[in-house]
Amino acid sequence: MNQAKRIEILTRLRAENPHPTTELEYSSSFELLIAVLLSAQATDVGVNKATRNLFPIARTPAAMLALGLDGVKHHIKTIGLFNTKAENVIKTCQILVDQYGGEVPENREALEALPGVGRKTANVVLNTAFGWPTIAVDTHIYRVSNRTKFAPGKNVDQVEKKLLKVVPAEFKVDVHHWLILHGRYTCIARKPRCGSCIIEDLCEYKDKTE
Template identity: 65%
Template sequence: MKPDQRRELFARLAELNPHPKTELEYTTPFELLVAVTLSAQATDVGVNKATRKLFPVANTPEKILALGEDGLKRYISTIGLYNAKAANIIAACRILVEQHGSVVPQDRESLEALPGVGRKTANVVLNTAFRQPTMAVDTHIFRVANRTGLAPGKTVRAVEDKLLKAVPPEYLMDAHHWLILHGRYVCKARKPNCPGCVIRDLCRFKDKTPA
């Protein structure tokens, strides 16, 4: 995809949704960190159902530590891999309290040092909570980047690196949200809604679905 096509792609997505945001519900960087950790191999809808009950009771590292691992599990047991996620969140909270004054760090190295926090989770927190121009590539963004020809790559990291170079600077801050929402609701895995897609004429996907 050529530079002018990439700029046009994001211009159209921006016109549709000028202020995109994550569908995870949160009010603080710590709540976002917990929500994103819980969202691995789970839906945002499922995570929100759990955190609506959890956060009014415990939404700081100290309060979640006070719940303990078993107490936390009671709130997140509807989410896949909840045992491992509870252990990671408790361990992460302990590090936040002991090493960061209970404040979520704003640098990648410190975030990725937290149990349960990989590169994608760190990118989401850096971009969404701290407004850093990062690119968190999930399955939706990986699919959209490859299908459209925006930033094709064989690995998640390859797509991330290409997107950081391919996305016009003026759109980079919100590009992650536009692409994930486009993949979730339009460029779906099994049956993309090509007839209703605003970037279909720019897209290089050969097997577009008919009207």
């Protein structure tokens, strides 16, 4: 795909959704971190359902620690892998209290060192909470990037590197959200909704649907 086409795709996505953001519900960088940590192999809808009861009583790392492992498990038991995730939440909160004064560090290495937080989660937090031009590649972004030929790659790391290279600076902060939402609602996995897609004429996917 040539760069002129990419810029037109991004321009259309921006026109349709000028201020995109995550569908996870949060009111602080800490809540966002926990929500993203819980969202691995789970839907945003499922995570939101759990955190609506969890966050009002545990808005800080200290409050989450006071709730205890069993308390966290009780609130997130509807989410997949909740036992492991609850342990990671407690360990992460302990580190935030001990090393960062209860604040979420605006630092990639520090974030990636937290239990249950990988590169993708760190990218989401840096982008959404702190406005960094990072691009977290999830299954939706991976699929859309490859299917449209916008930024093809054999794995998520390759796609991330390609996106960081080809997306102009003015679009970088928001492209993560545009591509996720496009993959979630239009360019869906089994049968993309090409007929209602605003970038269908620019997309280079060969097996378009009606």
